Amino acid sequence: MHNAPFFLRYKLHHLLIWMLVFGLWYMLRYEDYSSQERAFKITLLKVADLALLIYITNYMLIPQLLYKKKYLLFGLIFIALIFCSSIIKMSLIGKILNNDQLLNFGANLKVRLYDNVIPHFFLVTAGAAIKLVVDQIRLQKKMTDMAKEKAEAELSFLKSQINPHFLFNSINSVYFLIDKNNADARQALHKFSDMLRYQLYEANGEKIPVEKEIDYLKDYVDLQKLRKDENYLVEFNCAPEVKDFFIEPLLLIPFVENAFKHISHKTNQANFVKVHLSRHNGLFEFAVENSKENCVKLTEKHGGIGLTNVKRRLQLLYPNQHELVIENKDDIYKINFKLKI
Known part of the structure; x- marks a missing residue:
C-alpha cells in the first residue's frame, strides 16, 4: 500500500x-x-x-x-x-x-x-x-x-510434476503399511497427502478461497511440529474473521517455510515460530515471527522460493494494495504482511 x-x-x-x-x-x-x-x-x-x-x-x-x-x-x-x-x-x-x-x-x-x-x-x-x-x-x-x-512458473511446475495417480496410490500403500497403533505417522502421511493434492489440483487457479490456503498452512505447521521436540514452541493462531475472500494460491507459505528454515537451536531457552492471521478494517494481516541466532543455521537444505521472489510476486499481483515489513533483529526475525481485501 x-x-x-x-x-x-x-x-x-x-x-x-x-x-x-x-x-x-x-x-x-x-x-x-x-x-x-x-x-x-x-x-x-x-x-x-x-x-x-x-x-x-x-x-x-x-x-x-x-x-x-x-x-x-x-x-x-x-x-x-x-x-x-x-x-x-x-x-x-x-x-x-x-x-x-x-x-x-x-x-x-x-x-x-x-x-x-x-x-x-x-x-x-x-x-x-x-x-x-x-x-x-x-x-x-x-x-x-x-x-x-x-x-x-507453469514450466517449472510441469518439469517437477510426476504422475499424481501413481503418487497418491503410493501414499495409500504406505499408509496401510503403517501400523494402526502408530496414529501420529498415519496422521502425518494424511496431512502430506492433503498438501500435495492442494498443490497439484487446487493451486493452479488464479485465486482461491483463503480458507483453503489456511488449511494448507495448518497442515504444513502440523508436520513441522512433528520434527520438533518440547524445546520448540510452535503457535498458529487464525482469527475467525479471516474468511470469505480470495487470495493468490501459495502466497503465504514461503514466509512460514522461511521461519522454520531459520529457527534457532538454543538449549537454554525456548525456540519458537509464531504465525498469526487476522482481519480488520478491510485489511488482511499475516504475521510470522521466529527466534533466530546471529549465526543462522538452515534446518533444511532446500525449501520455499525465496523472499526476493515473494516480494516480486507481490509487486506484480497486488500493486499498491499490500504492505510488507521485515524486522531482522539479533535474536528475532519477523515479517508483517498486510493486504487490502
Missing part, C-alpha cells in the same frame, strides 16, 4: 524539466515586457501555474476519477480548474503589470479565452496525455512480466 502522495515521490528530473521549460519560455517571451524583472515574475507565475495544474490532473484527477470511469466528474472538475486557474493567473499578471483590464475577466472575453484559457487547456491536456501514455507503457510492461513469470 505504497500510496505516498505525489509530492513525496517528486524526483530531481521533474525539477530539471520545469527549469528547462522556464528558461525556454523566458527566452522566447521576455522581450514582450517592459523590464526583465516583470518578465521573470510573469514567466515564473505561468510555469508554476502550469506545473500545478498538470500535477493535480496527473496525480489526483486521473487516478481518482478517470481511471475509475468517473468521466463526467473528471471533465467538469478539469474544465473548472482551467477556468479558475486562468482567472487567478490573469489577475496576478494584471497586478504585476499594473493593468486594470487584466483584472476584469469579462472584458474582451473572446480575447481572454483565446489568449489564456484555450492555450492553458491544451498545455494541461498535453501533460495529461504524457501521463496516460507512460501509464499505458508501464501497464503493458507489467502484464508482460506477469505473463512471463506465470509461464516460467
Whole structure:
C-alpha cells in the first residue's frame, strides 16, 4: 500500500524539466515586457501555474476519477480548474503589470479565452496525455512480466510434476503399511497427502478461497511440529474473521517455510515460530515471527522460493494494495504482511 502522495515521490528530473521549460519560455517571451524583472515574475507565475495544474490532473484527477470511469466528474472538475486557474493567473499578471483590464475577466472575453484559457487547456491536456501514455507503457510492461513469470512458473511446475495417480496410490500403500497403533505417522502421511493434492489440483487457479490456503498452512505447521521436540514452541493462531475472500494460491507459505528454515537451536531457552492471521478494517494481516541466532543455521537444505521472489510476486499481483515489513533483529526475525481485501 505504497500510496505516498505525489509530492513525496517528486524526483530531481521533474525539477530539471520545469527549469528547462522556464528558461525556454523566458527566452522566447521576455522581450514582450517592459523590464526583465516583470518578465521573470510573469514567466515564473505561468510555469508554476502550469506545473500545478498538470500535477493535480496527473496525480489526483486521473487516478481518482478517470481511471475509475468517473468521466463526467473528471471533465467538469478539469474544465473548472482551467477556468479558475486562468482567472487567478490573469489577475496576478494584471497586478504585476499594473493593468486594470487584466483584472476584469469579462472584458474582451473572446480575447481572454483565446489568449489564456484555450492555450492553458491544451498545455494541461498535453501533460495529461504524457501521463496516460507512460501509464499505458508501464501497464503493458507489467502484464508482460506477469505473463512471463506465470509461464516460467507453469514450466517449472510441469518439469517437477510426476504422475499424481501413481503418487497418491503410493501414499495409500504406505499408509496401510503403517501400523494402526502408530496414529501420529498415519496422521502425518494424511496431512502430506492433503498438501500435495492442494498443490497439484487446487493451486493452479488464479485465486482461491483463503480458507483453503489456511488449511494448507495448518497442515504444513502440523508436520513441522512433528520434527520438533518440547524445546520448540510452535503457535498458529487464525482469527475467525479471516474468511470469505480470495487470495493468490501459495502466497503465504514461503514466509512460514522461511521461519522454520531459520529457527534457532538454543538449549537454554525456548525456540519458537509464531504465525498469526487476522482481519480488520478491510485489511488482511499475516504475521510470522521466529527466534533466530546471529549465526543462522538452515534446518533444511532446500525449501520455499525465496523472499526476493515473494516480494516480486507481490509487486506484480497486488500493486499498491499490500504492505510488507521485515524486522531482522539479533535474536528475532519477523515479517508483517498486510493486504487490502
